[in-house]
Amino acid sequence: MHAYMEILIRAILSIILLLFIAKILGKQTISNMTFHDFVTGITIGAIAANLAFNEDLKWSYLLLSLVVISATSFSLSLIALKNRKLRSWISGSPTVLIEGGKILENNMKKVRYTLDSLDQAIREKGIFNMEEVEYAVLEDNGMVSVLQWDEYRYVAKKDLKLHSNAQAFPVELIMDGTFMETNLEHNGLTKDWLESELRRRGKRLCDVFYAVRGTQQQLFFDFYEDGIHKPIDKE
Incomplete structure (x- = not known):
């Protein structure tokens, strides 16, 4: 029983450490990876796996390895930012x-x-x-x-000398049938306004699964009842 408990604790600790390290190293590490990110990801993953399951290795050794690898990777990232020549060696070049x-x-x-x-x-x-x-x-x-x-190439509006309206970032108003009160408040919107828009459509809050205001200020609603009697479900 003691062995199972130790593995459980080590596994949870390794996941928490990986999340913490990923936060420090930044989003680039989990996006489309360069040489540097690829090497770092594989190395840290291998160490974390050993931390989770390999009882023959001491915790302190594995933790020290994670710290050293993370610090080295972070330092290389800083060097790559400052030095263009070294950046091409560390991260590669097109x-x-x-x-x-x-x-x-x-x-x-x-x-x-x-x-x-x-x-x-x-x-x-x-x-x-x-x-x-x-x-x-x-x-x-x-x-x-x-x-x-x-x-x-596709023709753009600029090529046709057409004027486009300014676009705004989409704002989620309702998720899972619940008002996104913070989003409403930050964008100068109210529940009363949104409920009135729903009444215009003959709907109530309990009918709505998802609602969003789009880039052109247009409202999109998805309702729990879709009216699709035979939805496509390919396995």
């Missing part, structure tokens, strides 16, 4: 794969990137014809950025 519509075979060989991977990355951008691509760049995080030739 590699151009296509320039002016031409595939750069030598660059692809340097990063060991195959044509199959390039084709897939371009298709994931919704582009199925290679001739549409003017530039493709393999970023530090392993993602491919693509720039199409002018004639294949």
Whole structure:
């Protein structure tokens, strides 16, 4: 029983420590990772796993390892911010794969990137014809950025000289049938106003699952009763 309790405590402690370390190292560590983030994540994960389950290793050794690795990773992040040359070594640097519509075979060989991977990355951008691509760049995080030739790009409102209304950040007003009072207050809105909007639609608060004011000040309501008798449920 004592052994089970020790593993339980160690597992909980390792999760808490990982959350704490992730907060210190920042969101970059859990986003699309660079070389530095990849190495840090794997190392810290391995140490935390040993902390949770490996009773042969002392707690103090594992805790010290976590502290040292986290401090080293944090220091490397600071160095990368200050020094551009070291940043390219620590985090990597972008590699151009296509320039002016031409595939750069030598660059692809340097990063060991195959044509199959390039084709897939371009298709994931919704582009199925290679001739549409003017530039493709393999970023530090392993993602491919693509720039199409002018004639294949989508037309923006700016290109058509159309004026657009200013957009606001969406504000959630009701979640799980409950007023988001803080959001209402911070945006100068009231429950009475929202209830009046619901009455206009012939609804009450108890009918609403989710409500949000969108980027153009428009209101969107999702009701508990959707009126869909045979919803699609693919497994």
